[in-house]
Amino acid sequence: ISDTYRGRIRPNQNDIVLGGLIDVFPKITAANRIIIIGCGTSWHAALVAEYLIEEYARVPVEVEYASEFRYRKPIIHEGDVVIAISQSGETADTLAALKMAKSKGALILGICNVVGSSIARETDAGVYTHAGTEIGVASTKAFTAQVTVLSLLAFKLAKERSEIDQEFYEMLIGEMLAIPEKLETILVGHPYIKTVAEKYKDAVNALYLGRGYLFPVALEGALKLKEISYIHAEGYAAGEMKHGPIALVDDNLPVVVVSAKDSYYEKVVSNIQEVKARKGNIIAVVTEGDNGLRKMADDLFEVPESHPAVAALLTVVPLQLFAYYIAVMRGCDVDQPRNLAKSVTV
Numbered sequence: 001i002s003d004t005y006r007g008r009i010r011p012n013q014n015d016i017v018l019g020g021l022i023d024v025f026p027k028i029t030a031a032n033r034i035i036i037i038g039c040g041t042s043w044h045a046a047l048v049a050e051y052l053i054e055e056y057a058r059v060p061v062e063v064e065y066a067s068e069f070r071y072r073k074p075i076i077h078e079g080d081v082v083i084a085i086s087q088s089g090e091t092a093d094t095l096a097a098l099k100m101a102k103s104k105g106a107l108i109l110g111i112c113n114v115v116g117s118s119i120a121r122e123t124d125a126g127v128y129t130h131a132g133t134e135i136g137v138a139s140t141k142a143f144t145a146q147v148t149v150l151s152l153l154a155f156k157l158a159k160e161r162s163e164i165d166q167e168f169y170e171m172l173i174g175e176m177l178a179i180p181e182k183l184e185t186i187l188v189g190h191p192y193i194k195t196v197a198e199k200y201k202d203a204v205n206a207l208y209l210g211r212g213y214l215f216p217v218a219l220e221g222a223l224k225l226k227e228i229s230y231i232h233a234e235g236y237a238a239g240e241m242k243h244g245p246i247a248l249v250d251d252n253l254p255v256v257v258v259s260a261k262d263s264y265y266e267k268v269v270s271n272i273q274e275v276k277a278r279k280g281n282i283i284a285v286v287t288e289g290d291n292g293l294r295k296m297a298d299d300l301f302e303v304p305e306s307h308p309a310v311a312a313l314l315t316v317v318p319l320q321l322f323a324y325y326i327a328v329m330r331g332c333d334v335d336q337p338r339n340l341a342k343s344v345t346v
């Protein structure tokens with residue numbers, strides 16, 4: 001199995017290796033459709049991939065909860081590529097869904113953290129995320145590792161399909177290579193995140209909003225808070241706020257808005273204005289030096305500037321830390337939340 005998943009995932013200056021996918025990459029490049037399945041956090045990583053692959057590689061992508069996919073009668077063609085994402089590699093729904101897709105002749109790829117896990121063994125090829133052992137039940141570094149692999153896959157696919165040129169490809173690789181250093185600066189700022197967490201630790205509900213690549217980050221931020229602190233939190237595409245969640249906004253509701261210097265920026269600003277007009281509290285994840293949002297938000301988590309295509313990798317980290325500190329302050333066991341299992345094998 002380690003042979004199938006061989007090779008490194010780290011890009012060098014001008015190419016992405018993804019060793020475990022080398023042999024099947026021509027098939028991925030020729031795919032008419034990619035279906036990505038997973039549960040929980042892994043499903044959120046899949047959503048980031050959908051946006052990246054469709055934008056840059058122009059291949060249609062479907063993302064589905066494995067827990068739904070396995071039971072309905074999805075249409076699967078022989079030329080389809082199915083990517084199963086799982087931290088543990090043991091999630092029963094994901095395993096059953098991929099076996100079903102395999103029986104229909106699709107090429108099955110895996111992105112798993114645990115080497116030799118059940119899901120990895122069932123796949124035709126794949127990439128191990130090598131994110132070390134996750135002690136906590138709630139996925140955190142697994143998410144950033146999955147998004148890293150999926151981003152590299154999307155960029156390489158775009159290049160192989162001639163949707164982007166070498167110069168743009170190398171720029172994206174450069175953005176990926178810069179991520180570790182940028183993450184360090186976010187981690188250095190964690191005492192400040194703790195101070196903000198103190199303010200909101202008694203919240204009953206929280207709303208998380210984001211657009212584009214940062215919509216899945218909003219979902220993931222909300223999931224982390226609910227998994228480990230038991231605060232009811234909902235993630236929404238910010239454009240959906242006016243279709244329902246806006247009814248919840250009052251001076252008791254923390255609204256976490258994930259933003260970047262991207263094409264959605266002005267729309268996000270107007271979402272914040274809508275919340276402020278209803279006296280909601282805004283906690284904004286912003287690009288360093290964004291003085292406009294600094295004036296509007298009640299609290300601010302700054303992340304270093306990046307290309308929007310990689311912004312999910314940076315913006316999720318303050319939200320993971322925010323959830324962590326709130327959970328600790330509420331006396332919750334962050335590593336072993338109630339009712340949750342590391343591997344959901346039933």
Ligand code: F1P
Binds near residue numbers: 042085090091343
């Ligand atoms: C999926 C998942 C995790 C979540 C928790 C329960 O696991 O929903 O995202 O944090 O651990 O299981 P996996 O298939 O990625 O191992």
